[in-house]
Amino acid sequence: MNNNQATLSRMCELRLHGMARAFQNILETGMNHQFTMDEMLSQLVDTEWEDRQLRKQQRLQKAAGFRYQASIEELDFQLDRNLDKNMILRLADGNWIKQGKDLLITGPTGVGKSFIGSSLGHQACSLGFKTYYSLAGRLFQKLAASKDEGKYLKELAKIYKADLLILEDFGLSPFNQEKRLELMDILEDRHGRKSTIIISQLPVSTWHDVIGESTVADAIMDRIVYDSYRIELKGDSVRKKKAKQS
Secondary structure (H helix, E strand, C coil): CCHHHHHHHHHHHCCCHHHHHHHHHHHHHCHHHCCCHHHHHHHHHHHHHHHHHHHHHHHHHHHHCCCCCCCHHHCCCCCCCCCCHHHHHHHCCCHHHHCCCCEEEECCCCCCHHHHHHHHHHHHHHCCCCEEEEEHHHHHHHHHHHHHCCCHHHHHHHHHHCCEEEEECCCCCCCCHHHHHHHHHHHHHHCCCCEEEEEECCCHHHHHHHHCCHHHHHHHHHHHCCCCEEEECCCCCHHHHHHHHC
16 A cells, blocks of 8 residues: 555545545546645645535534525516625624524415525524524423423523524414413523524514413513514515416
């Protein structure tokens, strides 16, 4: 085995897969004779860094549990649905997540709420933020099951670890006292420290009544509404429009 092959083998053993791939490519194209030592080292390190960033992003996206792929680049700002491009671009830098701010996305069925929320979630993963996506009903079911198993606090801790929680279909199923208190537990842990996207067909003005029990509803609304970003979509179903055009 020559020195280059030995070097490649050691890179792989050290799990420097991006670096190994770059070195192999340099050898195969003969570029090793054109690079200085500094240029060669820079190329190998840059490729390894990019490879690790990509793999981290893929791990975060898989762990998030998204229902489907979505990206900010795919968002259609030409549709008449009250979507502010400048606001989306500001959110895309992730500073609001660093600040522990929340985002409320509301609008009628089919206007693209889920896609927008998921695209911001995927963007968060690309920036290195741990993300947790769930339908609201399923999350409450999971929390109820965790109580039966004696793992409620462990489940809350898992949710808290997420830099960004995306809660979809908020308010579609009725709240009982148990769900109200579970939601309060989640928001109390995260308030001002971690970010949450809440997606709902219902206007924010109705959430207090939907949650019910005035005292708890007041506390919940205080934590998610008054210092949050809002995207209030309007218009007809995008899916219906595209179906008619096809």
